[in-house]
Amino acid sequence: MKSKEYFSLKFEDGKFIFLEQTKLPLEENYIETEDYNRVAEAIERLEVRGAPAIGIAAAYGLALSLKNSPKDKVKENFFTAYQRLKQTRPTAVNLFTALDDVKKVFEALGSYENAYEKILNKAVEIHNDDITKCGKIGENGLAVFKKKSTVLTHCNTGKLATGGDGTAFNVIKTGFENNLVDFVYADETRPLLQGSRLTAFELERTGIPFAFQTDSMAAVLMQQNKIDLVVVGADRIALNGDTANKVGTYNLAVLCNFHNVPFYVAAPTTTIDRNTPTGNEIVIEHRGKHELNTFNGVLVAPESYETFSPAFDVTPSHLITGIITEEQINIFPYNFIR
Numbered sequence: 262m263k264s265k266e267y268f269s270l271k272f273e274d275g276k277f278i279f280l281e282q283t284k285l286p287l288e289e290n291y292i293e294t295e296d297y298n299r300v301a302e303a304i305e306r307l308e309v310r311g312a313p314a315i316g317i318a319a320a321y322g323l324a325l326s327l328k329n330s331p332k333d334k335v336k337e338n339f340f341t342a343y344q345r346l347k348q349t350r351p352t353a354v355n356l357f358t359a360l361d362d363v364k365k366v367f368e369a370l371g372s373y374e375n376a377y378e379k380i381l382n383k384a385v386e387i388h389n390d391d392i393t394k395c396g397k398i399g400e401n402g403l404a405v406f407k408k409k410s411t412v413l414t415h416c417n418t419g420k421l422a423t424g425g426d427g428t429a430f431n432v433i434k435t436g437f438e439n440n441l442v443d444f445v446y447a448d449e450t451r452p453l454l455q456g457s458r459l460t461a462f463e464l465e466r467t468g469i470p471f472a473f474q475t476d477s478m479a480a481v482l483m484q485q486n487k488i489d490l491v492v493v494g495a496d497r498i499a500l501n502g503d504t505a506n507k508v509g510t511y512n513l514a515v516l517c518n519f520h521n522v523p524f525y526v527a528a529p530t531t532t533i534d535r536n537t538p539t540g541n542e543i544v545i546e547h548r549g550k551h552e553l554n555t556f557n558g559v560l561v562a563p564e565s566y567e568t569f570s571p572a573f574d575v576t577p578s579h580l581i582t583g584i585i586t587e588e589q590i591n592i593f594p595y596n597f598i599r
């Protein structure tokens with residue numbers, strides 16, 4: 262019998278422990294490491310994924326780079342780890358914000374005495390802050406339910422993707438706990454199946470009734486009036502509200518617009534990129550062809566075929582009904598402050 266409890270990541274007894282999400286839901290395997298390079302690999306391989314979770318993992322990675330470091334190597338070790346972690350994934354702004362927040366603390370250290378402990382404290386602070394923000398996003402999100410609703414979501418935004426109970430997922434979960442959500446349709450989320458593998462896992466563990474469907478089936482659901490609203494997460498939100506999220510999100514926003522279904526984004530304010538005016542400036546990660554031309558490790562299309570595989574798309578802000586943060590629900594037109 263599987264235990265109901267699970268977590269995406271934690272730091273305990275000097276080790277970073279994470280759930281290997283690539284194996285879910287068939288295997289629930291936790292990996293422990295004291296090596297920041299292994300943390301970087303976990304982010305690259307999507308063993309740890311989801312914008313807030315990536316930021317938290319990277320912050321813990323920086324702390325690990327100082328564990329057992331000789332005093333004369335502290336600075337070198339910190340900046341080598343900083344550069345390594347920064348290269349892991351380009352789109353989720355939480356990664357860069359967390360790394361830079363920790364770097365500020367490092368640069369303000371008077372001496373390297375207890376540098377590991379001080380940097381670890383900052384990483385824990387970033388983690389705790391996300392837990393609090395997830396809780397508030399869930400509470401603020403209650404206002405989007407005008408009646409008991411059937412919700413559609415895309416990708417994975419729950420405990421697995423954050424330090425707390427999730428963003429869009431926590432809006433759904435809090436709605437369910439308040440008798441405002443009766444059913445969830447989870448997009449499978451091609452090609453890495455964050456919906457059918459991870460969101461379905463979280464919905465099951467949370468006891469929320471659900472079905473999953475391939476991304477292209479969402480249109481039928483809306484045509485048949487089965488969806489009351491869509492809630493998704495975000496990897497980076499520009500100052501004008503344009504939002505980068507898992508590829509397929511933009512399709513949903515267009516569908517919602519056509520079918521007159523409210524389309525909400527839920528994210529902590531740490532996902533708002535204060536240096537990015539519009540979605541045009543957001544760097545989109547492109548993934549390798551093996552994620553499209555293989556299925557379960559088996560080649561399904563010739564290696565010679567080219568592929569096009571952006572990991573994220575950008576939804577223009579005018580298609581977003583509201584952006585739910587830990588502070589409030591923001592309504593179009595968005596004008597986040599620099």
Ligand code: MRU
Pocket residue numbers: 307310311312313353415416417418419422423427428429455493494495496506507508572
């Ligand atoms: O490539 P992934 O799995 O890291 O992409 C994750 C998403 O797109 C999520 O929707 C987003 O990070 C929000 S997580 C709360």
